[in-house]
Amino acid sequence: MNDTALAICRTAGYFVIYAFLGWCLEVVYQAVEHGRFINRGFLNGPYCPIYGFGVILVCFALEPIKENIVVLYVGSVLLTTFLELITGFLLEKFFSQKWWDYSGERFNLKGYICLKFSLLWGVACLVTVRLIHPLTVKFVRDIPSAFGIVILTVILIGFISDTIITVAAIIHIKQRLVVLEGISAEMRKISDKTGEKIFTGVEHVMDKKSELDERNAEYRQKLEELRDKYKSIHEKRSFTLKRLSKAFPQLDIINIKSFKDQLEELRKNKH
Numbered sequence: 001m002n003d004t005a006l007a008i009c010r011t012a013g014y015f016v017i018y019a020f021l022g023w024c025l026e027v028v029y030q031a032v033e034h035g036r037f038i039n040r041g042f043l044n045g046p047y048c049p050i051y052g053f054g055v056i057l058v059c060f061a062l063e064p065i066k067e068n069i070v071v072l073y074v075g076s077v078l079l080t081t082f083l084e085l086i087t088g089f090l091l092e093k094f095f096s097q098k099w100w101d102y103s104g105e106r107f108n109l110k111g112y113i114c115l116k117f118s119l120l121w122g123v124a125c126l127v128t129v130r131l132i133h134p135l136t137v138k139f140v141r142d143i144p145s146a147f148g149i150v151i152l153t154v155i156l157i158g159f160i161s162d163t164i165i166t167v168a169a170i171i172h173i174k175q176r177l178v179v180l181e182g183i184s185a186e187m188r189k190i191s192d193k194t195g196e197k198i199f200t201g202v203e204h205v206m207d208k209k210s211e212l213d214e215r216n217a218e219y220r221q222k223l224e225e226l227r228d229k230y231k232s233i234h235e236k237r238s239f240t241l242k243r244l245s246k247a248f249p250q251l252d253i254i255n256i257k258s259f260k261d262q263l264e265e266l267r268k269n270k271h
Contacts, residue, residue: 012152
């Protein structure tokens with residue numbers, strides 16, 4: 001294996017290691033924050049790609065100045081903040097949702113980044129570049145080339161497959177939401193018709209009680225059909241979407257409880 005290929009393989013190895021360590025960090029943070037295990041990663045596997053990319057970016061870009069702690073810290077803050085900003089922006093553009101939101105934090109920029117976490121990323125990168133990365137480099141270089149390539153290939157194949165499955169699942173649920181929005185519109189139409197009938201017939205309610213009861217029963221039946229249709233769509237969610245709905249409960253594209261709540265509310269109102 002030539003030097004270029006070896007360097008690429010080692011860099012891929014660094015990416016895998018830091019993506020895994022980043023996932024561990026997220027799990028610990030969520031455990032402290034919520035008191036339970038949450039697989040916070042975008043993907044199903046134990047890795048957070050943004051951490052892998054972030055550490056590699058910082059380590060390679062700031063290698064020449066790593067001996068100057070102040071410059072290294074400032075550079076780490078700027079690079080990780082830029083990466084988080086771009087990643088958050090692109091994810092929102094692609095999926096039409098924010099995957100994290102710092103709007104509740106002071107000095108934030110449209111919820112993508114905030115001063116508090118930017119400073120913390122700087123500290124984390126400082127520790128990583130000065131202490132952790134040298135150990136990682138030694139660990140990767142000590143792995144026999146043939147064995148390392150096999151392991152790395154298996155991991156990367158799993159990573160790519162996981163990415164494809166996750167993205168496909170999210171795109172699929174967005175298509176289902178179009179159906180659910182149609183259900184919601186139909187549900188609201190039924191509700192409005194019921195209200196109009198009650199309003200226009202209030203003066204003759206005693207004379208037309210049986211007619212109103214019959215129509216009300218018809219509307220209840222339609223709502224039940226819509227509710228069953230929603231239930232069928234909701235239960236077909238994949239493991240990936242169920243996991244993401246727990247990890248990112250703020251995302252409407254994977255958390256569709258609002259439709260269920262609306263259906264239940266209208267169904268109860270018709271009884």
